[in-house]
Amino acid sequence: MDKLDVPQVLVVEDDPDICENLQQILELDGYSVDTAGSIAEARQNGSWARYFAVILDRQLPDGTSDELMREIRANNADTAIIVITGLADVDSTVNALRHRVGDFFLKPFNPDILRSSLAQLLRAKRAEKRASEAERLAIIGQMIAGIAHESRNAIQRIQSGIDLLKLDVHDQNLVSQIDKIEEANISLKSMLDEIRDYAAPINLEHREVDLSSVWRHAWANVNCNGNNGKAKLQESTNNCNLQCSVDDFRLEQVFRNIFENSLAACENAPVIQIECADSGQSCNGSSSEAVKIAIRDNGPGFAIDHRQKVFEPFFTTRQRGTGLGMSIVKRTIEAHGGSVAIGNGDSPGAEVIITMPRRASQVQ
Amino acid sequence: MAKSSILLVDDDRDMVDSFSRWFKRKGYRTTSTYHPMQCLIAAANQKFDVAVIDIGLPDMNGLELLGELIQLERFPVLVLSGISDPKIQSNAIELGADRFLVKPVSMELLERAIGDAISQSHFSSLPVGVGPRHSGSQHGGPTNGQT
Numbered sequence: 001m002d003k004l005d006v007p008q009v010l011v012v013e014d015d016p017d018i019c020e021n022l023q024q025i026l027e028l029d030g031y032s033v034d035t036a037g038s039i040a041e042a043r044q045n046g047s048w049a050r051y052f053a054v055i056l057d058r059q060l061p062d063g064t065s066d067e068l069m070r071e072i073r074a075n076n077a078d079t080a081i082i083v084i085t086g087l088a089d090v091d092s093t094v095n096a097l098r099h100r101v102g103d104f105f106l107k108p109f110n111p112d113i114l115r116s117s118l119a120q121l122l123r124a125k126r127a128e129k130r131a132s133e134a135e136r137l138a139i140i141g142q143m144i145a146g147i148a149h150e151s152r153n154a155i156q157r158i159q160s161g162i163d164l165l166k167l168d169v170h171d172q173n174l175v176s177q178i179d180k181i182e183e184a185n186i187s188l189k190s191m192l193d194e195i196r197d198y199a200a201p202i203n204l205e206h207r208e209v210d211l212s213s214v215w216r217h218a219w220a221n222v223n224c225n226g227n228n229g230k231a232k233l234q235e236s237t238n239n240c241n242l243q244c245s246v247d248d249f250r251l252e253q254v255f256r257n258i259f260e261n262s263l264a265a266c267e268n269a270p271v272i273q274i275e276c277a278d279s280g281q282s283c284n285g286s287s288s289e290a291v292k293i294a295i296r297d298n299g300p301g302f303a304i305d306h307r308q309k310v311f312e313p314f315f316t317t318r319q320r321g322t323g324l325g326m327s328i329v330k331r332t333i334e335a336h337g338g339s340v341a342i343g344n345g346d347s348p349g350a351e352v353i354i355t356m357p358r359r360a361s362q363v364q
Numbered sequence: 365m366a367k368s369s370i371l372l373v374d375d376d377r378d379m380v381d382s383f384s385r386w387f388k389r390k391g392y393r394t395t396s397t398y399h400p401m402q403c404l405i406a407a408a409n410q411k412f413d414v415a416v417i418d419i420g421l422p423d424m425n426g427l428e429l430l431g432e433l434i435q436l437e438r439f440p441v442l443v444l445s446g447i448s449d450p451k452i453q454s455n456a457i458e459l460g461a462d463r464f465l466v467k468p469v470s471m472e473l474l475e476r477a478i479g480d481a482i483s484q485s486h487f488s489s490l491p492v493g494v495g496p497r498h499s500g501s502q503h504g505g506p507t508n509g510q511t
Contacts, residue, residue, distance in 0.1 A: 149446055149447070149448075150446070152446035152466070152467040152468060153376050153379065153446055153467060155467065155468040156376075156379055156446075156467040156468035156469070157376065157378050157379050157382065158468075159468040159469070159470060159471075160379060160382040160383055160386060160471055161382055163386055163470060163471035163472070164382055164385055164386050164389075164471075167386070167389050185468070189468055193448075196448075249450060
């Protein structure tokens with residue numbers, strides 16, 4: 001568990017009443033609180049790193065808290081320090097500044113002010129952590145996108161090598177082995193393409209389009225060969241206004257991914273229905289009116305325990321595929337300020353419901 | 365009848381070499397280059413029916429090379445690149461690339477694209493250094509000119 005989930009606080013204070021009071025108050029605020037009455041006792045608590053914050057009384061029976069501040073900073077720069085003191089002289093103030101003390105209180109102090117100071121430090125720590133996590137993910141995303149991109153040259157070399165071999169190899173057994181290598185190469189390419197699409201930052205380019213033209217284009221591009229061309233797309237637009245400002249290139253991929261899933265799930269004569277309705281509800285805080293698009297198929301539908309997982313990266317029930325298709329759907333729709341959900345099982349097959357604001361603004 | 369001549373450029377030598385071997389086996393004439401300057405020198409001094417270029421090349425932005433080749437007004441230029449960014453693709457097409465193919469492609473597909481580019485090209489069998497692009501061009505029909 002993250003140390004900021006149930007933040008641990010160490011109170012180092014030789015006055016047992018203050019110590020106990022602080023412990024009770026802070027535990028009510030959700031902190032896990034340890035106490036120590038002296039420098040020696042504080043040291044027995046083990047690693048400083050596990051504490052989100054340490055509250056230090058300046059004057060302790062076996063020395064001043066300056067010693068502990070030095071130790072905390074030497075071992076772990078991350079822990080917040082709050083000093084409470086009966087005497088604020090220049091030396092102690094300067095020393096507190098040097099050790100990047102988060103706050104400084106003169107006794108007697110108002111516990112509410114201490115609480116709000118601690119809460120503020122916690123908010124700042126959490127924000128800092130989110131920012132560094134986002135930065136880390138962005139770097140990983142760029143790295144993965146880079147790897148996926150660079151691998152295209154290698155995959156191209158394999159492909160041209162295969163094509164060269166095919167010119168000379170006529171033994172049927174060898175030909176079928178070469179076909180398998182080619183198949184694996186194509187799978188690798190698709191996987192890397194999907195990973196790149198998932199990892200790369202989404203920069204939407206909005207255009208005013210009719211949504212039906214986007215899904216029709218996607219439908220035309222979806223490979224229907226596996227179903228012997230028997231797959232059908234039925235539309236009920238219900239006179240809904242489908243003019244939306246969207247990134248049609250990205251949205252086409254959304255429809256393509258959903259269609260491909262349906263076609264893979266439906267064994268015979270797949271029928272995919274698209275039904276539209278006006279949706280007054282706001283999407284992700286956007287007040288713009290929205291259009292609701294339900295995409296249903298006549299396949300087996302989603303198992304109840306799979307419904308929550310459908311949008312998780314790498315979740316798949318298919319033998320082939322990366323399990324990133326629906327994650328990309330979610331990410332793209334949310335980047336448009338919309339939302340996507342799995343139907344509650346009212347219809348027999350799978351149902352994916354997209355709510356898309358007509359005037360989307362890019363959500364980072 | 366001799367098949368078309370192809371100018372290839374990519375900094376991935378193995379790739380260029382296997383392209384070259386494949387096309388030669390199919391009866392094409394190919395010139396392999398691995399650097400934009402090498403490609404430009406070849407383009408200025410020899411006649412080709414088509415060029416297949418990468419745009420992620422060392423020392424020169426691939427789009428610059430594309431621009432230079434288009435300026436020569438001699439033959440259609442196909443881009444074959446690992447870059448799938450639609451913006452760069454449309455930049456390349458606006459600059460005058462005949463087609464933009466994203467790696468990997470099968471050799472058959474590349475051959476078809478090359479055939480289409482040549483047959484739909486308005487460049488005639490102009491002798492070296494003759495232009496400009498829109499005068500005296502002939503539409504349709506593959507160019508089988510001998511270098």
